[in-house]
Amino acid sequence: MTSPHAYTEAEQAAIYKVIAERRDMRHFLPTPIPTALLTKLLQAAHHAPSVGLMQPWRFIRVTNPELRQTIHTQVNEERIKTAQAIGEFDTTARMAEFMRLKVEGILDCGVVLIATLCDHREKHIFGRRTLPEMDMASVSCAIQNLWLAARAEGIGMGWVSMFDPEKLAKLLNIPNGAKPIAILCLGYVNSFYKEPMLVEEGWAKERPLSDMLMDNFWQHDEKSE
Numbered sequence: 657m658t659s660p661h662a663y664t665e666a667e668q669a670a671i672y673k674v675i676a677e678r679r680d681m682r683h684f685l686p687t688p689i690p691t692a693l694l695t696k697l698l699q700a701a702h703h704a705p706s707v708g709l710m711q712p713w714r715f716i717r718v719t720n721p722e723l724r725q726t727i728h729t730q731v732n733e734e735r736i737k738t739a740q741a742i743g744e745f746d747t748t749a750r751m752a753e754f755m756r757l758k759v760e761g762i763l764d765c766g767v768v769l770i771a772t773l774c775d776h777r778e779k780h781i782f783g784r785r786t787l788p789e790m791d792m793a794s795v796s797c798a799i800q801n802l803w804l805a806a807r808a809e810g811i812g813m814g815w816v817s818m819f820d821p822e823k824l825a826k827l828l829n830i831p832n833g834a835k836p837i838a839i840l841c842l843g844y845v846n847s848f849y850k851e852p853m854l855v856e857e858g859w860a861k862e863r864p865l866s867d868m869l870m871d872n873f874w875q876h877d878e879k880s881e
């Protein structure tokens with residue numbers, strides 16, 4: 657039965673389309689994003705669900721070019737440490753392959769946002785007593801809303817997590833207890849990647865839903881890595 661609350665077919669198609677065609681972008685055009693559009697996108701983020709309605713997301717807009725440059729330097733430092741760690745865990749060939757990947761577009765994109773967990777999160781117990789990381793899950797929901805709304809507007813977004821949160825927090829005067837969790841690069845793009853860039857570049861393969869789905873009990877076979 658079709659629910660009487662369902663959206664029209666065209667509206668549903670748009671939802672599934674944006675979910676399927678959202679991409680993590682690392683190549684941008686320098687065209688600035690109009691302030692009204694950025695506000696609209698942030699409002700979409702702010703509509704996200706959150707544990708106990710704590711709304712733990714805080715966004716910092718980076719408008720100072722020097723600050724943007726320093727953030728880029730911090731990410732590059734972490735990129736090199738990540739490559740070294742891959743080299744130790746895997747092979748030097750894999751490390752070299754990683755170094756060839758483009759993992760951010762901080763200097764090219766129109767807008768850089770830092771998504772941060774708020775401070776004083778310990779006051780929020782509802783839904784977090786056994787799972788304190790539900791604050792992180794809530795900010796992730798906000799980021800996903802932003803990502804989807806941006807794609808619908810033809811704006812690309814890249815999520816960069818290669819940074820030292822303590823260093824970045826110090827740079828941006830983020831108070832104790834709060835924590836930056838994402839550098840978000842937003843901007844106009846030439847085109848959207850057809851597949852995840854890591855697939856296009858041959859770095860990773862996507863696994864099907866059937867690999868992730870179990871009935872009743874955990875299936876101890878190939879499901880986990």
Ligand SMILES: Cc1cc2nc3c(=O)[nH]c(=O)nc-3n(C[C@H](O)[C@H](O)[C@H](O)COP(=O)(O)O)c2cc1C
Pocket residue numbers: 678679680681682758759760815816817818851852853854
């Ligand atoms: C929590 C999170 C952190 C991520 N961090 C990075 C990152 O530091 N650098 C990067 O290039 N991509 C990063 N990504 C993007 C993923 O690589 C990307 O989502 C994945 O390859 C699938 O591609 P798609 O988003 O285009 O579907 C991150 C994605 C998520 C959800």
